[in-house]
Amino acid sequence: MANRIVVDPVTRIEGHLRIEAEIKDGKIVDAYSSSTMVRGIEQIVKGRDPRDVWAFVQRTCGVCTTVHALASVRAVEDALDIAIPANAEMVRNIMEGSLYMHDHVVHFYHLHALDWVDVVNCLKADPKKTSEIAQSISSWPKSSPGYFSDVQRRIQKFVESGQLGIFANGYWGHPQMKLPAEVNLLGVAHYLEALEWQKEIVKIHTIFGGKNPHPNYLVGGMACAINSESPGGLNAERLAMVGKLLKEGKQFVEQVYIPDLLAIASFYKDWGAIGKGFGNYMSYGDFPTNGYADLSSFKFPQGVILDRDLSKVHDVDHRNGDIEEFVNNSWYNYSDGDDKGKHPWDGETNINYSGPKPPYDFLNVEEKYSFIKTPRWKGLPMEVGPLARLLVGYGRGNKEIQDAVNGALTHLDVPVDALFSTLGRTAARGIETQLVANWTMGFYDTLMNNIKNGDERMANMNSWEPKTWPAEAKGVGFMEAPRGALAHWIRIKDGKTANYQQVVPSTWNASPRDPKGQRSAYESTLIGTPVADPELPLEIIRTIHSFDPCIACAVHLYDEHGNHISQVQNIASCER
Amino acid sequence: MSINNEQRKTYYESIIKNGYNRRDFMKFTTYMAAFMGLESTMVGQIAKSLENTPRLPVIWEHYQECTCCSESFIRSDHPIVADIILDRISLDYTLTLMAASGHQAEAAKQETMNKYKGEYILCVEGSIPLGDDGNYCCIAGKSAKESFLEAAEGAKAIIAWGSCASNGCIQAAKPNPTEATPIHKIVKNKPIIRVPGCPPIGEVMAGIIVHVVAFGRLPELDRLGRPKAFYAKRVHDSCYRRPYYDAGLFAETFDDHNAKEGYCLYKLGCKGPMTYNSCGTIKWNNGVSYPIQSGHGCIGCSEANFWDNGPFYERATKVPGLEEEGLADDIGKVAAGVLAGGLAVHAVAANISKRKELMSRIRRGKSNEKNIDS
Numbered sequence: 006m007a008n009r010i011v012v013d014p015v016t017r018i019e020g021h022l023r024i025e026a027e028i029k030d031g032k033i034v035d036a037y038s039s040s041t042m043v044r045g046i047e048q049i050v051k052g053r054d055p056r057d058v059w060a061f062v063q064r065t066c067g068v069c070t071t072v073h074a075l076a077s078v079r080a081v082e083d084a085l086d087i088a089i090p091a092n093a094e095m096v097r098n099i100m101e102g103s104l105y106m107h108d109h110v111v112h113f114y115h116l117h118a119l120d121w122v123d124v125v126n127c128l129k130a131d132p133k134k135t136s137e138i139a140q141s142i143s144s145w146p147k148s149s150p151g152y153f154s155d156v157q158r159r160i161q162k163f164v165e166s167g168q169l170g171i172f173a174n175g176y177w178g179h180p181q182m183k184l185p186a187e188v189n190l191l192g193v194a195h196y197l198e199a200l201e202w203q204k205e206i207v208k209i210h211t212i213f214g215g216k217n218p219h220p221n222y223l224v225g226g227m228a229c230a231i232n233s234e235s236p237g238g239l240n241a242e243r244l245a246m247v248g249k250l251l252k253e254g255k256q257f258v259e260q261v262y263i264p265d266l267l268a269i270a271s272f273y274k275d276w277g278a279i280g281k282g283f284g285n286y287m288s289y290g291d292f293p294t295n296g297y298a299d300l301s302s303f304k305f306p307q308g309v310i311l312d313r314d315l316s317k318v319h320d321v322d323h324r325n326g327d328i329e330e331f332v333n334n335s336w337y338n339y340s341d342g343d344d345k346g347k348h349p350w351d352g353e354t355n356i357n358y359s360g361p362k363p364p365y366d367f368l369n370v371e372e373k374y375s376f377i378k379t380p381r382w383k384g385l386p387m388e389v390g391p392l393a394r395l396l397v398g399y400g401r402g403n404k405e406i407q408d409a410v411n412g413a414l415t416h417l418d419v420p421v422d423a424l425f426s427t428l429g430r431t432a433a434r435g436i437e438t439q440l441v442a443n444w445t446m447g448f449y450d451t452l453m454n455n456i457k458n459g460d461e462r463m464a465n466m467n468s469w470e471p472k473t474w475p476a477e478a479k480g481v482g483f484m485e486a487p488r489g490a491l492a493h494w495i496r497i498k499d500g501k502t503a504n505y506q507q508v509v510p511s512t513w514n515a516s517p518r519d520p521k522g523q524r525s526a527y528e529s530t531l532i533g534t535p536v537a538d539p540e541l542p543l544e545i546i547r548t549i550h551s552f553d554p555c556i557a558c559a560v561h562l563y564d565e566h567g568n569h570i571s572q573v574q575n576i577a578s579c580e581r
Numbered sequence: 582m583s584i585n586n587e588q589r590k591t592y593y594e595s596i597i598k599n600g601y602n603r604r605d606f607m608k609f610t611t612y613m614a615a616f617m618g619l620e621s622t623m624v625g626q627i628a629k630s631l632e633n634t635p636r637l638p639v640i641w642e643h644y645q646e647c648t649c650c651s652e653s654f655i656r657s658d659h660p661i662v663a664d665i666i667l668d669r670i671s672l673d674y675t676l677t678l679m680a681a682s683g684h685q686a687e688a689a690k691q692e693t694m695n696k697y698k699g700e701y702i703l704c705v706e707g708s709i710p711l712g713d714d715g716n717y718c719c720i721a722g723k724s725a726k727e728s729f730l731e732a733a734e735g736a737k738a739i740i741a742w743g744s745c746a747s748n749g750c751i752q753a754a755k756p757n758p759t760e761a762t763p764i765h766k767i768v769k770n771k772p773i774i775r776v777p778g779c780p781p782i783g784e785v786m787a788g789i790i791v792h793v794v795a796f797g798r799l800p801e802l803d804r805l806g807r808p809k810a811f812y813a814k815r816v817h818d819s820c821y822r823r824p825y826y827d828a829g830l831f832a833e834t835f836d837d838h839n840a841k842e843g844y845c846l847y848k849l850g851c852k853g854p855m856t857y858n859s860c861g862t863i864k865w866n867n868g869v870s871y872p873i874q875s876g877h878g879c880i881g882c883s884e885a886n887f888w889d890n891g892p893f894y895e896r897a898t899k900v901p902g903l904e905e906e907g908l909a910d911d912i913g914k915v916a917a918g919v920l921a922g923g924l925a926v927h928a929v930a931a932n933i934s935k936r937k938e939l940m941s942r943i944r945r946g947k948s949n950e951k952n953i954d955s
Binding site: 014016017018019020021041042043044045046048049053054056057060061064065066067068070115119124159163166167168169170171172173174175176197200201203204207208210211212213214215216217218219220221223225226227228229230231232235236237238246356358360362363364365366367376461462463464466469541542546 | 635636638643644645646647648649650651652653655656657658661662663666667670671672673675676677678679680681682683685686688689692713714715716717718719720721722723724727750751752754755756757758759761779780782783834835836837840841842843844860865866867869870871872873874875876877880882888891892893894
């Protein structure tokens with residue numbers, strides 16, 4: 006028996022991505038991942054002032070806002086050999102740390118939770134019992150029976166209106182929804198609370214960068230000058246606000262996000278065996294504490310793990326030929342043929358769409374099928390993201406990371422193997438949020454101490470003027486974005502951007518096949534995913550969402566013979 | 582234009598009008614209850630609410646964008662976004678937040694387009710690529726242009742969120758590889774509110790929604806189709822560092838003594854003098870700060886073609902923004918067409934005296950700049 010459906014688009018992600026997959030006996034046996042939107046930002050920044058480029062490439066993504074700006078200023082600073090002041094490093098770390106808290110909480114509640122929490126079912130809950138559960142797992146003060154019955158009443162009124170808005174046509178009542186009504190009510194209450202909380206933590210970006218989304222960065226440091234004795238710069242009031250927001254953010258992570266994550270995960274332990282993938286993981290490392298050049302000072306270590314072997318961690322080198330991008334299955338052309346890979350310093354972005362003319366039902370996956378290029382490390386596909394970061398840290402013997410991971414495994418009473426899964430990816434995101442929240446408090450303390458000791462420098466402007474630059478230079482700015490390993494490669498010539506290439510986390514995870522036919526992470530992890538009701542492919546979006554995709558998806562299922570036919574409404578007629 | 586909830590037919594009214602009786606209506610509500618997985622005891626309540634006023638339906642499309650507009654929208658402090666989507670509007674389609682995916686998501690949009698034809702608000706985030714026959718952005722197998730034209734047809738009004746939908750933004754910067762196009766160049770027969778900014782301020786976005794819902798009409802727009810309430814002033818005119826500009830006190834480089842004193846950032850490339858936005862008044866993220874307050878010049882993100890008006894750190898020598906007059910006239914024509922259609926739209930009025938004042942300010946500013954140079 007074969008079932009075929011089209012799911013297009015997958016929502017609660019950023020961007021436009023499409024996956025075509027083959028399903029047999031209720032399980033996915035093959036999948037193809039494709040992005041269907043392109044803007045050409047790498048072409049647009051060519052010829053621009055390298056000091057401006059951070060603002061252009063920041064617009065690659067407004068969800069994980071700041072990460073591309075940071076990768077860009079690092080790339081330019083690397084090319085021009087600029088060391089930024091310690092305060093600027095701490096401010097960037099604090100901004101990145103608060104982004105992790107924001108991004109991971111929003112992902113969990115607003116982009117992922119509705120895959121696990123049944124909103125409509127919460128109307129059946131006994132608010133008293135929800136209150137008992139809440140108080141048994143956390144000291145978060147908003148936990149009275151009255152609080153939960155108010156939330157329930159509000160949802161009831163909303164549902165009764167007949168206009169379900171963002172909750173319309175959701176997967177309510179799906180057999181894969183396993184939470185008791187009381188836990189569903191807890192999840193819905195915290196969905197709303199997190200929506201209100203997330204607008205607070207971003208104010209840290211507003212203080213340092215002037216706005217959020219898309220705060221301002223600066224090649225050489227940060228623009229937010231410190232002046233402890235003037236209303237004109239960062240003074241005690243501004244810094245105290247950062248301290249308060251960080252403390253409240255950490256509290257929300259510890260008292261709401263982590264307890265909810267563990268509570269909800271405990272009902273879905275079977276997802277510790279689904280969404281495994283090929284087992285290669287890569288982290289570039291991030292949160293430097295002694296300059297970008299000193300890899301040993303990074304809080305997240307860099308490295309590669311192959312085939313789930315945590316006993317051996319390989320080094321990552323961004324400057325040799327280890328990392329290459331392929332376009333054999335992507336809608337681009339290389340000037341010297343599409344069969345070879347290119348290191349990003351020599352990369353090209355020549356758009357050449359050769360897919361079907363819209364409107365179309367299916368892509369031709371035998372040929373080029375995506376606007377995403379295919380990156381490889383030493384010819385191998387890599388999974389990147391929170392899980393990769395934790396596994397690399399674990400493998401490197403980082404005690405703090407090992408303790409955090411072991412603690413969560415013990416709490417959930419699942420084996421180490423459960424990490425390599427959809428559940429593992431989602432749990433890793435929570436575990437690292439706790440780590441990053443702790444570290445970010447430390448970055449804040451360091452910043453305050455520096456100022457106390459009289460260091461108020463925020464930018465190194467020695468190499469600001471293009472006339473001080475060499476005629477030609479190249480640099481790489483790498484980092485760990487919340488979604489995984491991110492790097493920008495720049496070539497500067499005569500003061501202008503001669504070439505610019507971004508290899509983003511979703512490029513690693515969501516890319517099409519390479520010339521050897523090796524699948525990337527989305528395609529690989531979907532294989533084996535069970536689909537109870539192909540008309541409502543909840544399980545597919547669970548695994549896809551576990552990566553926190555930064556691209557909008559469309560998921561197609563083929564029959565076992567690869568005969569794709571049209572839309573979901575045909576499902577009844579095309580069974581068997 | 583009137584967005585009057587009383588005028589929109591309730592489910593009950595439209596069902597009766599279409600020849601069904603109350604018994605059919607109750608059957609429908611029972612089906613609805615079953616569909617939503619609710620107890621049969623709730624049928625009466627659903628029927629009651631369907632007979633009453635529905636919330637304003639909204640379809641929110643995503644084309645060539647980075648989702649910063651959606652992110653900014655959920656940052657709104659007043660009202661908070663939960664109150665907007667639970668109490669004020671019915672956000673029936675948005676790739677960022679909606680629970681349903683794929684076919685279920687598209688079906689929700691289709692249902693709103695059918696059921697509320699002529700009544701729903703269409704919000705657009707992102708530009709539309711016209712290059713290569715629209716192949717550069719496809720959703721559900723349809724090109725962005727096709728999807729937009731479909732959704733626009735039955736919309737009562739369109740909100741162009743952010744600089745992408747309003748002006749093309751980053752992807753329309755030179756050489757605009759995909760022919761990224763703002764929406765007012767594609768649909769001309771609908772009222773379009775342009776809300777530029779990369780992104781717009783969250784409270785501005787929420788404010789526009791509140792204006793439409795609470796006052797029952799579109800906000801008054803300026804010559805470029807922007808709500809006057811939020812785009813009438815230059816950032817420069819509302820900037821708290823303006824006195825330093827007037828006094829000739831400038832930061833010469835980042836992190837120098839003058840920068841630490843909070844002097845004017847004009848010489849470091851600040852585009853506040855040619856940028857119309859609320860950053861200096863409403864500020865960002867519930868009034869915490871705005872770019873200039875945090876030490877970085879304004880990059881002019883709410884102005885058309887701001888990406889090509891740089892470099893960002895070079896002192897601005899011209900004041901663009903007035904060359905778009907032709908465009909503003911187009912918008913005036915659209916508004917007039919809507920008026921002829923019998924809807925009460927607030928006219929886009931050309932304010933000549935204000936323009937004179939503006940020109941004189943620009944002249945004053947330029948003579949001041951000459952003094953800086955000398």
